[in-house]
Amino acid sequence: MRARIPGSKSITNRALLLAAAAVGTSRLRLPLVSADTIAFRTALTSLGVRIRTWEDDEVWEVTGAGRGPAGKACVRCEDAGTAARFLPPFAAVGHGRFVFDGSAQLKARPLGPLADTLSALGATVTTGTAGGGLPMTVESAGLDGGAVTVESSLSSQFLSGLLMAAPLMRRPLALTVDSLVSRPYIAMTLALMRRFGADVTERSADVIEVRPGGYVALDLTVEPDASTASYVFAAAAVTGATVTVPGLGHGSLQGDLRFVDVLRQLGARVDVTDSATRVTGEGPLRGGFRVDMGEISDTFMTLAAIAPLADAPITIRGIAHARLKESDRIAAVAQNLRALGVDTDEGHDWITVHPGAPTGARIACRRDHRIGMAFSVLGLRVPGVTLDDPSCVGKTFPGFHEELRRLFPSTSRPASPQRQGSR
Ligand SMILES: O=C(O)C1=C[C@@H](OP(=O)(O)O)[C@@H](O)[C@H](O)C1
Ligand SMILES: C=C(OP(=O)(O)O)C(=O)O
Incomplete structure (x- = not known):
């Protein structure tokens, strides 16, 4: 029997983010259409990214401006961990004030290490609770890059979010990874960043360097999940x-x-x-x-x-x-x-x-x-x-x-x- 398995959530939401950060119009074919990816797509739209859907949602067309968002926005992440962890770094390479919120379930999930790293890189970040968590406010005028350590024992998504934003920083970013869980998701992030044209070097198993230069638009077919x-x-x-x-x-x-x-x-x-x-x-x-x-x-x-x-x-x-x-x-x-x-x-x-x-x-x-x-x-x-x-x-x-x-x-x-x- 041949199973009909919908597209990968992790690839769909990474591709949405990378396409939003790229210059030009990307096409995502066979994206996952589910609560998590619709939440991500809607969140990007509220950050000013233009996304059109075609052929009964089988093609999503994303037009990026090659930079982070500008202005002010309130962004709902619903239940999607990927939205809460990938979008704040993207906002931080933009210019403005961005508030991220989500469901009660998502509010209970950790964000502290991401807030700490974005602050260390120069953004002004506030979070909902002492241990991190939504709502998170990010105020920024772009980021310079530099060298930071990312505590990754609670989730790999903090690191993925920072990596994907890095090509839009003004100078190279060197990330040292501490206690990484879910390592294959980082390999996925790096592979997709490279497909969208990013310049990434893995200096060792725990040090990754990303150089500025942005992304170029892509036509990508999403694998089944x-x-x-x-x-x-x-x-x-x-x-x-x-x-x-x-x-x-x-x-x-x-x-x-x-x-x-x-x-x-x-x-x-x-x-x-x-x-x-x-x-x-x-x-x-x-x-x-x-x-x-x-x-x-x-x-x-x-x-x-x-x-x-x-x-x-x-x-x-x-x-x-x-x-x-x-x-x-x-x-x-x-x-x-x-x-x-x-x-x-x-x-x-x-x-x-x-x-x-x-x-x-x-x-x-x-x-x-x-x-x-x-x-x-x-x-x-x-x-x-x-x-x-x-x-x-x-x-x-x-x-x-x-x-x-x-x-x-x-x-x-x-x-x-x-x-x-x-x-
Ligand atoms: O980066 C991703 O797309 C994901 C990473 C994993 O989370 P953690 O890194 O929090 O384990 C996984 O559980 C989640 O479903 C998707
Ligand atoms: C953990 C999951 O989702 P996320 O962290 O992306 O909300 C999952 O899909 O099992």
């Missing part, structure tokens, strides 16, 4: 089906494609070519291993939710930063597995899931799309798994439930609405 693909790959592994995702293969910019290596460890058959990835479920899942998912933490819930079906415990470690996302994801996974009758143990940066015979339960999604999608995969094997907020999937994959039902019509027990969630 690898984090989203993890749900259909896991679904293949637990149902014995074969699922192929065209357009995701060797050369992908997304670290989360490495989730298929975890499925291989569970006993699934995985074939990756230049143009597609295919997963086939081959009998019972084999547990009894520990895996560090710190670099691909958006997919740890996909593994944790199906782990009770394995024949031995599975420990996932390196995921402390997953407590700082749309929900405290370690706590959310543990709570829901226990509600299903599955034993779990957890620590600050790890969780162990024991084999079990899960019973049906109503999953508490905590407005976290990935909790909803991960447990829907378990619902293909366990009758009576429902979601308290099916619409939470709209952050990255509004058509998720329909696609899962299309792919698995006989096994799928729809994650039926008990209550329509409010977003």
